[in-house]
Amino acid sequence: MKVAIFIPCYVDQFYPQVGIATLELLEKLGVSVSYPENQTCCGQPMANAGFEHLSTECNDLFVNNFTAFDHIVSPSGSCVLHIKDHLHSVQYEKDALHIRSNVFELTEFLTDVLKVSDIKSRFRHKVGFHQSCHGQRGLGLSQMSELVAPGFSKPEQLLRMVEGLELISLDRKDECCGFGGTFSVSEEAVSVKMGKDRVADHLKYGAEYITASDMSCLMHLEGILKRQKSSTKVIHIAEILNTVK
Amino acid sequence: MKNRTEILERVKKNQPEAVPLPVITVAGSGSQDLAQKFVRALGNIGGTAIEVRDWDEIILHITDRFSPTSRWISMIPELGNPSVYTEFSKDPRMLENVSVAILEGHFGVAENGAVWITEENMGDRVLPFICEHLVLVIYASSIRDTMHQAYEYLNSSSYSFGTFIAGPSKTADIEQSLVLGAHGPKTMTVFLLKTMNK
Amino acid sequence: MAESLSGSSGSDHATLATRFNKDESRVDWHDETLWFIRKKRDKAAWQIDEGEQLGETASQIKNNVLGNLYEYLLQFEENARANGIHVHWASTPEDHNKLVHEIIAKAHISRVVKSKSMLTEECHLNEYLESKGIEVIDTDLGERIVQLAGEPPSHIVLPCIHWKKEEIGDLFSRHLGTPEGNSDPQFLTTAARLHLRRHCMSSKLAITGVNFAVAETGEIVVCTSEGNADLEVQLADVHIACMGIEKIIPQRKHLGVFLRLLARSATGQPITTYSSHFRRPRSGQEMHIILVDNGRSERLGSNDFRNALKCIRCGACMNTCPVYRRSGGHSYHYAIAGPIGAILAPGLDMKQHADLPFASTLCGSCSNVCPVKIDIHDQLYKWRQVLTKNDHVSETKKSGMRAMAMVLSRPRLYAFAGGATRWLMKYLPFVISNGLNPWYKQREMPMAPKQTFSEWYLQKKKSK
Numbered sequence: 001m002k003v004a005i006f007i008p009c010y011v012d013q014f015y016p017q018v019g020i021a022t023l024e025l026l027e028k029l030g031v032s033v034s035y036p037e038n039q040t041c042c043g044q045p046m047a048n049a050g051f052e053h054l055s056t057e058c059n060d061l062f063v064n065n066f067t068a069f070d071h072i073v074s075p076s077g078s079c080v081l082h083i084k085d086h087l088h089s090v091q092y093e094k095d096a097l098h099i100r101s102n103v104f105e106l107t108e109f110l111t112d113v114l115k116v117s118d119i120k121s122r123f124r125h126k127v128g129f130h131q132s133c134h135g136q137r138g139l140g141l142s143q144m145s146e147l148v149a150p151g152f153s154k155p156e157q158l159l160r161m162v163e164g165l166e167l168i169s170l171d172r173k174d175e176c177c178g179f180g181g182t183f184s185v186s187e188e189a190v191s192v193k194m195g196k197d198r199v200a201d202h203l204k205y206g207a208e209y210i211t212a213s214d215m216s217c218l219m220h221l222e223g224i225l226k227r228q229k230s231s232t233k234v235i236h237i238a239e240i241l242n243t244v245k
Numbered sequence: 246m247k248n249r250t251e252i253l254e255r256v257k258k259n260q261p262e263a264v265p266l267p268v269i270t271v272a273g274s275g276s277q278d279l280a281q282k283f284v285r286a287l288g289n290i291g292g293t294a295i296e297v298r299d300w301d302e303i304i305l306h307i308t309d310r311f312s313p314t315s316r317w318i319s320m321i322p323e324l325g326n327p328s329v330y331t332e333f334s335k336d337p338r339m340l341e342n343v344s345v346a347i348l349e350g351h352f353g354v355a356e357n358g359a360v361w362i363t364e365e366n367m368g369d370r371v372l373p374f375i376c377e378h379l380v381l382v383i384y385a386s387s388i389r390d391t392m393h394q395a396y397e398y399l400n401s402s403s404y405s406f407g408t409f410i411a412g413p414s415k416t417a418d419i420e421q422s423l424v425l426g427a428h429g430p431k432t433m434t435v436f437l438l439k440t441m442n443k
Numbered sequence: 444m445a446e447s448l449s450g451s452s453g454s455d456h457a458t459l460a461t462r463f464n465k466d467e468s469r470v471d472w473h474d475e476t477l478w479f480i481r482k483k484r485d486k487a488a489w490q491i492d493e494g495e496q497l498g499e500t501a502s503q504i505k506n507n508v509l510g511n512l513y514e515y516l517l518q519f520e521e522n523a524r525a526n527g528i529h530v531h532w533a534s535t536p537e538d539h540n541k542l543v544h545e546i547i548a549k550a551h552i553s554r555v556v557k558s559k560s561m562l563t564e565e566c567h568l569n570e571y572l573e574s575k576g577i578e579v580i581d582t583d584l585g586e587r588i589v590q591l592a593g594e595p596p597s598h599i600v601l602p603c604i605h606w607k608k609e610e611i612g613d614l615f616s617r618h619l620g621t622p623e624g625n626s627d628p629q630f631l632t633t634a635a636r637l638h639l640r641r642h643c644m645s646s647k648l649a650i651t652g653v654n655f656a657v658a659e660t661g662e663i664v665v666c667t668s669e670g671n672a673d674l675e676v677q678l679a680d681v682h683i684a685c686m687g688i689e690k691i692i693p694q695r696k697h698l699g700v701f702l703r704l705l706a707r708s709a710t711g712q713p714i715t716t717y718s719s720h721f722r723r724p725r726s727g728q729e730m731h732i733i734l735v736d737n738g739r740s741e742r743l744g745s746n747d748f749r750n751a752l753k754c755i756r757c758g759a760c761m762n763t764c765p766v767y768r769r770s771g772g773h774s775y776h777y778a779i780a781g782p783i784g785a786i787l788a789p790g791l792d793m794k795q796h797a798d799l800p801f802a803s804t805l806c807g808s809c810s811n812v813c814p815v816k817i818d819i820h821d822q823l824y825k826w827r828q829v830l831t832k833n834d835h836v837s838e839t840k841k842s843g844m845r846a847m848a849m850v851l852s853r854p855r856l857y858a859f860a861g862g863a864t865r866w867l868m869k870y871l872p873f874v875i876s877n878g879l880n881p882w883y884k885q886r887e888m889p890m891a892p893k894q895t896f897s898e899w900y901l902q903k904k905k906s907k
Contacts, residue, residue, distance in 0.1 A: 180804025223886025429670030
């Protein structure tokens with residue numbers, strides 16, 4: 001099984017520890033992982049801003065980087081969803097299709113492909129899990145509170161395998177954090193208010209750490225936590241799962 | 246006419262390929278006690294449902310609840326004369342001071358506590374809405390489980406005006422505080438007659 | 444950098460929402476109220492044995508309507524006419540308003556009562572009639588409140604959800620003569636009941652909306668919990684019902700599906716208090732139905748956007764939308780706000796409403812609560828592409844995006860740009876962390892790490 005990791009642009013630039021944790025975690029689980037060095041971005045920031053038509057070159061670059069692999073794994077629900085829904089290439093459509101059909105967010109890769117039942121990790125803290133929207137409603141990583149359907153959550157399933165981790169309950173289990181890409185800047189007031197409300201929910205229930213499968217949400221929440229000078233920190237789920245005993 | 250032609254032309258040109266209608270499967274009610282379900286549902290939405298054995302019991306309840314000196318109109322022969330029927334068909338405004346209106350409904354719906362009533366049983370179309378307190382009588386055996394079963398019954402009905410009434414008139418427009426008696430009746434009582442259907 | 448989008452500087456969603464957010468405790472109140480209604484909707488949804496299947500059925504019925512709208516419209520018109528109802532057609536809001544006015548003028552009436560109709564809001568009917576000297580009294584309590592206040596409704600089902608009871612008390616004391624300082628909802632509603640009843644009693648012409656129009660039988664259904672539509676219609680000599688052409692449903696039995704869904708989605712009630720089926724006019728009364736197009740027939744032809752025509756105007760999308768709850772309906776500057784408004788409005792006026800599809804994080808909650816399964820968040824994304832192609836975005840944004848596209852498709856340029864940004868953040872942070880940077884207003888910037896992931900990986904590779 002040839003696996004490549006795709007590290008989102010902002011993770012590469014600002015949160016390399018998430019990429020490192022992802023790589024190390026997969027290797028620990030017996031996966032031989034490649035990292036195509038010419039990768040940059042999935043193109044989502046442009047597409048969501050209405051500039052899908054400008055992402056042709058970016059898409060082709062992505063296709064060329066990843067087409068040789070059986071599985072492409074990324075520690076980002078929103079990037080993976082974007083690839084699944086919007087990766088097309090005029091020149092290399094067959095390759096694009098292959099990638100769309102074999103791209104996975106990290107936690108779903110662990111639960112659905114590797115079928116992990118035990119993670120040798122320890123994280124003795126009270127943790128709040130923020131369910132990022134694209135991963136949840138787009139990729140089906142966990143059940144949506146709007147639907148009349150049984151509950152489940154792939155990320156929470158993994159977190160419950162971590163020794164000492166206390167998962168807190170929240171008032172609003174799956175409300176959006178307010179990041180939304182360029183929304184975070186163009187609608188700053190609402191974006192921040194949404195983030196503040198998410199933070200307040202986690203703090204209300206005593207979270208020492210807020211985790212998620214998307215660093216973009218966490219970057220936004222961290223910005224707010226730091227401005228509030230809170231002692232609560234953010235941490236990507238890959239980092240928790242990779243914390244050795 | 247120009248508007249009509251233009252609109253229809255545009256619609257015809259633009260409508261997508263037709264897809265078939267879904268089949269609506271109507272689940273059976275099973276062994277549910279529909280009368281009990283109805284009573285609960287109506288209670289949840291601010292109305293009152295009372296199971297009774299006969300018309301006399303209804304009369305007792307009504308005289309107990311409502312002041313006999315206020316203006317009552319009953320369209321049910323067993324419960325007093327439909328006294329001013331011929332008069333009020335002229336001007337519905339004459340019914341403004343009706344305190345209690347007693348009407349017969351055709352059937353109830355258990356899932357939401359609604360009662361179906363048509364013009365024939367209203368006396369005047371305005372009566373169920375203009376009165377201060379509405380009393381409806383239905384046979385307990387007429388209660389259907391859901392709206393699907395309700396429309397099975399109504400499928401071939403040729404009413405001119407009919408309505409589902411579920412509880413008293415209400416609004417929560419002022420800071421989500423529920424207030425009964427917005428425009429229409431302040432209370433709504435449904436008697437479930439347990440005698441055989443006439 | 445907070446760009447104002449073309450045609451609406453100062454009155455775009457972002458600006459209006461920022462203003463709305465100045466009073467944080469009020470935003471919390473508005474947000475909590477609507478979230479509570481969303482929770483009531485969830486509870487009601489779980490009461491339906493069929494679960495999501497009922498919505499699937501409703502969606503398929505509406506899909507069938509879209510593909511047969513021409514036939515259904517003709518069928519409806521024929522049956523309604525056979526029932527003694529006058530049927531009129533209006534292409535534009537102006538046509539609609541003129542028709543309504545003609546009917547009013549012919550009946551020599553100068554004051555009319557109107558129950559809730561978003562279609563009439565869309566057409567700005569009240570303003571038109573008032574300009575012709577006709578007084579319009581909105582009889583729905585929430586609508587009357589905003590009417591007295593001189594504002595449009597902020598929510599299609601809960602028109603004055605943004606008003607506090609003390610403010611309503613003040614309003615009523617000024618307009619209805621209620622005692623100053625009384626903000627008791629029961630008392631105020633009773634005062635409104637008396638006031639509005641007087642208007643219904645003295646008004647000879649009633650205007651209503653239409654929730655559903657049945658092609659098979661030529662009847663219309665109007666749903667209210669107050670009973671205002673029924674009261675006003677039954678006391679009037681003339682009834683005018685206004686509807687968008689997409690409100691048609693094929694058969695009477697389909698009402699069973701929609702009436703089970705509408706109130707549950709809207710407010711969590713199993714059904715509205717009154718679901719009145721008007722098939723023939725009241726004896727001696729004139730009844731008119733006005734079928735309005737206003738862009739619907741054109742939208743019907745769009746593969747991407749036609750699904751929005753399935754909407755039954757329940758408002759569930761607004762209640763769940765985290766952005767709507769924290770920006771209020773008026774921030775959407777259109778008769779219909781929230782997610783559904785954001786995909787309808789640009790179709791009518793791209794320039795005026797170019798900002799709306801961007802007033803969203805694309806979280807997808809709206810699509811999940813929609814009882815007729817409209818792909819709202821997908822349409823928001825698609826509208827963004829359309830608006831960009833049609834040049835409704837600022838020059839700054841365009842050039843910024845072109846630069847981004849270039850950087851992201853050239854690995855070496857990307858590495859350079861990333862390095863440059865991180866260097867600035869480390870050594871000249873004020874260049875980025877300052878008052879001109881919207882991110883920085885209420886959030887700290889992320890820290891610049893020593894190495895990127897790529898750099899770490901390459902270093903690791905070399906050391907092997």
